[in-house]
Amino acid sequence: MTSEAAEGARRRWKQNPEAVQEDILRVAVAVFSESGLSGARIDEIAARTQTSKRMIYYYFGDKMGLYMRALEAAYAKVRAGEDQLDLGTLPPDEALARLVAFTFDHHRSNPDFIRMVMIENIHNAETLAASEVIRNMNVSAIEKLRDICRRGEAEGLFRQGLDPVALHWQISALSFFNVSNRPTFSALFGEGFFSEEGQKALRRQIVDSLLAEVRPRDTPRP
Amino acid sequence: MTSEAAEGARRRWKQNPEAVQEDILRVAVAVFSESGLSGARIDEIAARTQTSKRMIYYYFGDKMGLYMRALEAAYAKVRAGEDQLDLGTLPPDEALARLVAFTFDHHRSNPDFIRMVMIENIHNAETLAASEVIRNMNVSAIEKLRDICRRGEAEGLFRQGLDPVALHWQISALSFFNVSNRPTFSALFGEGFFSEEGQKALRRQIVDSLLAEVRPRDTPRP
DNA sequence: GCAAAATTGTACCAGTTGTTACATTAAGGG
DNA sequence: CCCTTAATGTAACAACTGGTACAATTTTGC
Numbered sequence: 001m002t003s004e005a006a007e008g009a010r011r012r013w014k015q016n017p018e019a020v021q022e023d024i025l026r027v028a029v030a031v032f033s034e035s036g037l038s039g040a041r042i043d044e045i046a047a048r049t050q051t052s053k054r055m056i057y058y059y060f061g062d063k064m065g066l067y068m069r070a071l072e073a074a075y076a077k078v079r080a081g082e083d084q085l086d087l088g089t090l091p092p093d094e095a096l097a098r099l100v101a102f103t104f105d106h107h108r109s110n111p112d113f114i115r116m117v118m119i120e121n122i123h124n125a126e127t128l129a130a131s132e133v134i135r136n137m138n139v140s141a142i143e144k145l146r147d148i149c150r151r152g153e154a155e156g157l158f159r160q161g162l163d164p165v166a167l168h169w170q171i172s173a174l175s176f177f178n179v180s181n182r183p184t185f186s187a188l189f190g191e192g193f194f195s196e197e198g199q200k201a202l203r204r205q206i207v208d209s210l211l212a213e214v215r216p217r218d219t220p221r222p
Numbered sequence: 223m224t225s226e227a228a229e230g231a232r233r234r235w236k237q238n239p240e241a242v243q244e245d246i247l248r249v250a251v252a253v254f255s256e257s258g259l260s261g262a263r264i265d266e267i268a269a270r271t272q273t274s275k276r277m278i279y280y281y282f283g284d285k286m287g288l289y290m291r292a293l294e295a296a297y298a299k300v301r302a303g304e305d306q307l308d309l310g311t312l313p314p315d316e317a318l319a320r321l322v323a324f325t326f327d328h329h330r331s332n333p334d335f336i337r338m339v340m341i342e343n344i345h346n347a348e349t350l351a352a353s354e355v356i357r358n359m360n361v362s363a364i365e366k367l368r369d370i371c372r373r374g375e376a377e378g379l380f381r382q383g384l385d386p387v388a389l390h391w392q393i394s395a396l397s398f399f400n401v402s403n404r405p406t407f408s409a410l411f412g413e414g415f416f417s418e419e420g421q422k423a424l425r426r427q428i429v430d431s432l433l434a435e436v437r438p439r440d441t442p443r444p
Numbered sequence: 445g446c447a448a449a450a451t452t453g454t455a456c457c458a459g460t461t462g463t464t465a466c467a468t469t470a471a472g473g474g
Numbered sequence: 475c476c477c478t479t480a481a482t483g484t485a486a487c488a489a490c491t492g493g494t495a496c497a498a499t500t501t502t503g504c
Contacts, residue, residue: 015470015481036344038261042462053463054482063462117406118340122258125405139410165411166427172407173399174392181398183347184339188361189387205388205435212434213427237451237500264492275493276452285492451500460491470481 020051021059028070033115037067037123064127072133074116081106082140092152096214097207099144100171104203107175114179142168152214159216170213174206242273243281250292255337259289259345286349294355296338303328304362314374318436319429321366322393326425329397336401364390374436381438392435396428 027048032040042063046053060066085102087095107114120128128134145164152158182194192198249270254262264285268275282288307324309317329336342350350356367386374380404416414420 017481020481036258036260038258041460043460052483054484057463058481115344117403118344121403121405122337122340122344123405125409128406129409135410142411166415166424169407169411169415169424170396170427170431173403174395176403177395177399180402181339181343181395183343183345184350185391185394187347187351188357189364189391193388193391202388202391205392209392209431209435213431239451242451263490265490274453276454279493280451446504447502448504449500449502451498453498454496455494456496457494458492460489462487462489464485464487466484466486468481468483470479472479473477474475 017059020055023051024049024056024059024066025070025073028066029074029112029116032067032070032119033074033112036119040067042066068127068131071116071120071127072131074113075134075137078106078110078113079137079140081110085144087144087148092148092155092157093211093214095148096145096152097211099141099148100175100207100210101203103141103171104175104178104206107179108199111179114176117176118180139168141171149214156216158214162214167210167214171206171210178202239281242277245271245273246278246281246288247292247295250288251296251334251338254289254292254341255296255334258341262289264288290349290353293338293342293349294353296335297356297359300328300332300335301359301362303332307366309366309370314370314377314379315433315436317370318367318374319433321363321370322397322429322432323425325363325393326397326400326428329401330421333401336398339398340402361390363393371436378438380436384436389432389436393428393432400424 024045027045028040031045031048035041035044042053042056045066046056049056056066060069085099087098090098142164145168149158149162149164149167153160153162178199186194193202246267249267250262253267253270257263257266264275264278267288268278271278278288282291307321309320312320364386367390371380371384371386371389375382375384400421408416415424
C-alpha cells in the first residue's frame with residue numbers, strides 16, 4: 001500500500017474536482033444555515049473553503065445554483081441518516097415509539113438541516129420545488145410509517161383509518177419545532193426545556209402523546 | 223362636525239409623526255416577513271410607504287432599529303388578538319379544546335407574525351432577547367393555560383402534575399409548524415393538508431390529541 | 445410674530461457583494 | 475511530445491444598498 005492510496009485511490013496527485021465540490025458544499029450548508037440565503041456571503045463561503053471564490057462559480061454557476069446544491073446535500077445527508085433506522089420486526093406500538101424517538105433525536109442532532117428547511121420555508125420552498133433531486137428523494141419515514149400503521153391496524157393495536165402522512169406531519173411538527181424555535185422559546189420561557197433532562201422528558205411526552213393518538217378510541221360507556 | 227374632525231382629532235393639518243411611524247412599521251413587518259432580515263431592502267420598505275427613506279432613519283436610526291420595532295409591533299398585534307379570547311367559565315376540557323382551536327386558527331391568520339418569529343429563530347433570537355418590550359409581554363396564553371390546568375386537576379378531569387408551559391409548547395409546536403412549514407411540506411406531500419377541509423381535520427386531530435394527553439392515564443388492569 | 449425645535453426633501457457617498465474577463469497551469473489523448 | 479480541455483489564480487468591475495450631509499419647511503413655545 002503506497003502512501004497515495006490513503007487518499008482514496010482517486011486522482012494521483014493534485015487537482016481533485018470532486019473533493020473540491022464536496023468541500024464547497026460542506027461549507028455552503030454551514031454558512032447558508034447560519035446566515036440565511038441573502039445573509040450568506042459568497043466571500044465567506046470561499047474563505048472557509050480550501051479553494052477560492054473562483055471555483056464556486058466554476059462549479060455552481062451562481063449563488064442560487066450553489067444554494068440549491070447545498071439544500072440537496074443537506075437533504076441527502078439526513079436521508080442517509082434516516083436509512084440507518086431499522087425497525088426490524090418490532091411490534092407496531094414499539095416500532096412507532098422508536099420511530100418517534102428516533103426522529104426527535106435525529107432532528108436534534110442535525111440543526112443545520114433544520115435551519116436549511118427554515119430558510120427554504122421563508123422563501124416559499126421555491127428552490128425545493130425546483131429541485132427534482134429532492135422531490136425524487138421521497139421521504140423514507142413515510143414508508144416506514146405506512147407499514148407500521150398497516151400492521152397496527154391489522155393486529156387491533158391501532159384504531160382504523162390512520163393517515164400515515166398526518167401522523168408524519170405530527171411527528172415532524174414536534175421534532176422540528178423543538179429545534180427550529182428553540183431560540184425564541186428559550187428566550188421567552190427559559191432554557192429548562194433544552195437541558196438534557198428537559199429534552200428527555202419532552203421526548204417521552206411526545207412519544208406517549210403519539211401512542212395515545214393511535215390507540216383505539218375508548219368506546220363510550222352506555 | 224367639521225371635515226377635519228374626521229381624521230381622528232390628532233394634529234390639525236399636515237405632519238402626523240405617529241401615523242408616519244405606524245405606516246413605516248406596517249410596511250416593515252410586511253417586507254421583513256417576506257424577505258428576511260438581510261433580504262429586506264430599506265429602499266423597498268420606503269417605496270411601499272407613503273413617506274421616504276429619510277424618515278425611516280429619522281425615526282428608527284438604522285435597519286436593526288427598524289427591525290426590532292417591527293418585531294415588537296408584530297408581537298404586540300398578535301398579543302392583542304389573543305386577549306380577545308375569553309374562556310369565561312367553561313369547563314376545563316372545553317376551555318382547553320377552545321384554546322387549542324383558537325391558537326391554531328390565530329396562527330393561521332397571522333402568517334406575518336409566524337414568519338417574523340421564523341426569521342428571529344434563524345438569527346438566534348438575538349433581537350428578541352434584546353427587546354425588553356417583548357420580554358415584558360409575557361404571553362397571556364400561559365396564564366390562561368395555568369388556570370385551565372388547575373381547574374382540570376381539581377375537578378379530576380385532568381391528570382395531576384401537568385406542566386402548563388409544556389402544554390403550551392406542544393400547542394405552539396403544532397399550530398406554528400402548520401404555518402411555518404407549509405411551503406416545504408406541501409411541496410413534498412401535496413396541498414391536501416392545507417385545503418379548508420384538510421385544515422379542519424387537522425385542527426380536530428390536534429384538539430383530540432391534546433385532550434387525550436391531559437386525561438388521566440388509564441389505570442393498568444390487574 | 446419669532447426663534448428654536450421638530451419634521452421632511454434631495455442628492456449623494458462609500459462600502460459591500462455577486463459576478464466575470466484574462467491569464468496560467470495541470471491532465472489526458474494520440 | 476504536442477495539443478486540446480479541464481481546472482485554478484489574479485484582479486477587477488458594476489450594481490446595489492445602507493447610511494448621511496445639507497438644506498428647506500413646518501410646528502411650537504414664548
